[in-house]
Amino acid sequence: MNKNKGIVLALVLIMFMSAIETSIVSLATPAMQKDFNIGTEVALIFTVYLIAVVFMTPIVGELVKRINIKFVVLLGISIFIIGSVFCGLSELSHSFTLLVVSRIIQGMGAGVMMTLGQIIPKLAFPIPQRYKVMGIVGSVWGISSIVGPILGGTILESLNWSFLFYINVPIALVAIGLVIRYFNFDQEKLENNKLDYKGLIIFYCVVFSFLILIAEHITTLWRIVALVVFIALAIILYKTEKKVKKPFIPLEAFNRKVALVLITDLIYSTMLMGYTIFMPIYLQNEQHFSPLQSGLIIFPMSVGWLMVTLILGKLDKLALKFIYMLGFLAMFVGAFAILTGVSWIVIIPFAVFVMGISFGTVYTKDVVIVQEEVPQQHLGSMMSIYTLFKTIGSTTGSLIVTSIYVLDISFVDYGVQNIMLYMILASIILCILWASLFKEEHTKNQ
Template identity: 80%
Template structure:
């Protein structure tokens, strides 16, 4: 196997383990509810995982500046394996607290893997080849939601849900061997710069304040206090980071394009989380589908995702804004089809296929835009921040979309229709935002 193929395969496996954790585990949520005799608490297994990713992600950019990237990747995979094994053991011991704690450990490892999965292509491949590599790596999110529901459904049909976590172990061991053999990069540099502890602590304060504002069961007065603290911390962070040479958050790297892309990714992540968690619940609880049947029903979304990532490079002649507008239109069309035709099960494959095209377009273009716009010396930090925005979107999305799902809207019959209405409104809002804010015509 050539070095390039080895790197790509390692990236695919690393990203697959991170991406599949939501889609494969979401199928088991009804079973976990019954086994642990819990109700909405089951959302904790997604929330704590994503919060752990949020906690770990900012550190990764600093680690790769100071430690050989191969060692950082191996550390992330090792932590992820440990968390996966103990998640599986929680089924044997019938301990929901053990599952929650183990998901935190898993999330810490995933935070390392997800971030470095965006950094390594920049180090290993020039831009023409990197676009293809990013298409392959980006499509892993689509592939995982094909394989996740199918593999998860098959496992739940014949085994218990603990094997949803054990399946990560052989994949992780293979990826570790590939990392050891192939992850040697000429562009990699190890710096001896002083860590910006003050900026790091303030940044964590910003993230924590934001998560408390959007968290469930938080009194209104506490939310208001957190909002005030958030504003103060943002101003403090800006003041601190613009006054030092090697800031934790490279403020000067944030141009209009990167800011717009980051917020687009954050909002899209809320929608993906809503789809991933609640579509299986709808199909199994409302339609009476088995886990395997629900996996087969929703896999066309991943086909759409995979399809668009392989042809996206050919659309480079189109203006960047136009490509995003097409993605938002696809999201609107898919959500509208689901909203109006949810009673007819034949509508779902078409709708989720179109939505998959939208997700695949946005996620692939977002990461390439950040890679190309970020200064080379700040690549690790910027990709950490990019991953953080995506993860915050997923973390808050699990809470926001859960609230939307249970809303009693008299003109809608099912909770999944509430989510589709939310997706339509988001697509329209993003279309307006890009029309007003994005001015540059150069394509990336």
């Protein structure tokens, strides 16, 4: 195996472990409730995992500045696999507390792996080869939404739920071997300057005040308080970081293009959550397909996702705004096809294929734009922020799309059509944002 193939395979395995975790573990919640004799508190295993990811993501950029990236990757995988093993052992000890703590550890490792999955392609591959790599890595998220339920169902039918965590061990060992052998990159000179602890702490406060703002089951009063605190802290963070020579948040790396990309990625993450959560529910509960059949029906999304990234590098002569508009149009067409023709099952494979083209176009361009726009010394920090936006989009997206799914809309017959209507409106809003705010520049090649 040559070096490039080894790097790509390692990235795929790393991202697969991160991506499959939520979908595969969710199948085991009934068994966990029974084994631990608990009720709704089982949701803690998902909540603490996501909080740990959010907590760890911003730190990764600082680690990469100070430690060789190979060791940071190995650290992330090791933390993740230790958490996975102890999650499995909690079944033997019948300790729900151990499971929750282990999920925190696992989430911290996942936060490191997810962020590095966006940084490494920049260090290892030039454009246009990077488009293909990012497409392969990005399509793992779509594939995992299909493989996760199938693999998880198979394991639960023959073994107990602890093996859902043990399955990570052999994958991680292979990934570690590949990282040790192939992850040798040219990095900027490692820094030894003092960490901006003040900026880091304020940034965490901003993030967690936002999470409280969008959390479920809080009163209107507390939501207003959280909003005021969030705005105040954001202003304080901005003023603080402007005064620091080596800030935790590199304000100079932000421009209109990067800001648009972060907003776009956040909105697209909410749409991906809507698709991932509710399309299988619709196919299995409304159309009465088996998990395997529904997986095959929505598999064309991953095909479209991967296919478009193989040709993105050849489209660089097109205006960047035009490429994004095509991506938004593809989302509009796919969602509209399902909204108006959901009763015809033959429509869905075509529609999700087109939506896969949209996700592949937008996500891949977003990553590459941030990689190319940001100065090399700020790459780690900005990719951490990029990953954080994606994670927050996924976290808030699950709440948003669930609320939309149960809305009673008179001209919509199925809950999944609510989601498609949201995706149509979101694609229109993004078209308006890019049309009105983005100014084409030809100084860089994205």
